[in-house]
Amino acid sequence: MTAKTKEEKRGLLIVYTGNGKGKTTAALGMCVRAVGYDWKISIIQFVKGSWKYGELKGIKKLEPNVELMTVGEGFVGIVDDTKDFKEHVKAAKEGITVAIEKIKSEKFNIVILDELNVAYKLGLVNQEDIESLLKANPPKQHLVITGRDAPDWLIEKADLVTEMKEIKHPYQQGIMAQKGVDW
Numbered sequence: 001m002t003a004k005t006k007e008e009k010r011g012l013l014i015v016y017t018g019n020g021k022g023k024t025t026a027a028l029g030m031c032v033r034a035v036g037y038d039w040k041i042s043i044i045q046f047v048k049g050s051w052k053y054g055e056l057k058g059i060k061k062l063e064p065n066v067e068l069m070t071v072g073e074g075f076v077g078i079v080d081d082t083k084d085f086k087e088h089v090k091a092a093k094e095g096i097t098v099a100i101e102k103i104k105s106e107k108f109n110i111v112i113l114d115e116l117n118v119a120y121k122l123g124l125v126n127q128e129d130i131e132s133l134l135k136a137n138p139p140k141q142h143l144v145i146t147g148r149d150a151p152d153w154l155i156e157k158a159d160l161v162t163e164m165k166e167i168k169h170p171y172q173q174g175i176m177a178q179k180g181v182d183w
C-alpha cells in the first residue's frame with residue numbers, strides 16, 4: 001500500500017511556526033473542525049495574557065469539547081514584567097507537568113501547546129522538557145505546538161510543519177490590532 005492510500009489512524013505532531021500571523025489561528029481552526037466530530041481538545045497556553053477576549057469567549061462556546069488552561073506567568077522581559085526570571089521558569093515547568101498529565105490522560109483527541117516554542121526560545125523550558133511531552137503522547141492523539149522560532153530538532157521530529165511567513169502585516173503600516181482579527 002502506498003502512503004497515499006494508507007488509512008491508518010495515527011496521532012500527528014504538528015508545528016505551526018514562523019513570524020507571520022496565523023499560528024494560533026490555525027490551531028483554533030483545528031478545534032472548530034474537531035468539535036464537528038464531537039472530539040475533545042485541550043489547549044494549554046504557555047504565555048499568560050496572550051489570548052484575547054474573542055478567542056477566550058469563543059472557546060467557552062465550544063465547551064465542554066474544548067478546554068483551555070493557562071500555565072505561564074505572563075509576558076517575559078517586557079516593561080511591565082516585574083517578575084523574576086526564576087518565577088517564569090517555575091511556572092513554565094509546572095506547565096510541563098500539567099501538560100504531561102493532560103497528554104497522558106487519554107481524554108483528548110488533540111492537545112494544543114500554544115506558544116511552547118516561545119517558552120523554549122526564552123529558556124523557560126528545555127529540550128528534555130519538550131521531549132518528555134512528546135514521549136508521553138498516546139499513539140492516536142494529535143499534538144500541536146505553536147510559536148515562532150520552532151527549534152530544528154522539533155521540526156525534525158514533527159510530521160507536519162507549517163511556517164507562517166510574513167508577507168505583509170497591518171502593524172507595519174501603523175494599523176492597530178483589530179477586533180475579530182487580532183483580539
Ligand code: ATP
Nearest residue numbers: 019020021022023024025026148166169171181182
Ligand atoms: P494569531 O493569534 O493572530 O494567529 P500568531 O499566533 O501567529 O497570531 P503570535 O506570535 O502568537 O502570532 O502573536 C500574537 C499576536 O501578535 C496576535 O495578536 C497577532 O495579531 C500579532 N502578530 C502576529 N504576527 C504578527 C506580525 N508578523 N506582526 C505584527 N503582529 C503580529
Ligand code: MG
Nearest residue numbers: 023024115146
Ligand atoms: Mg500565537
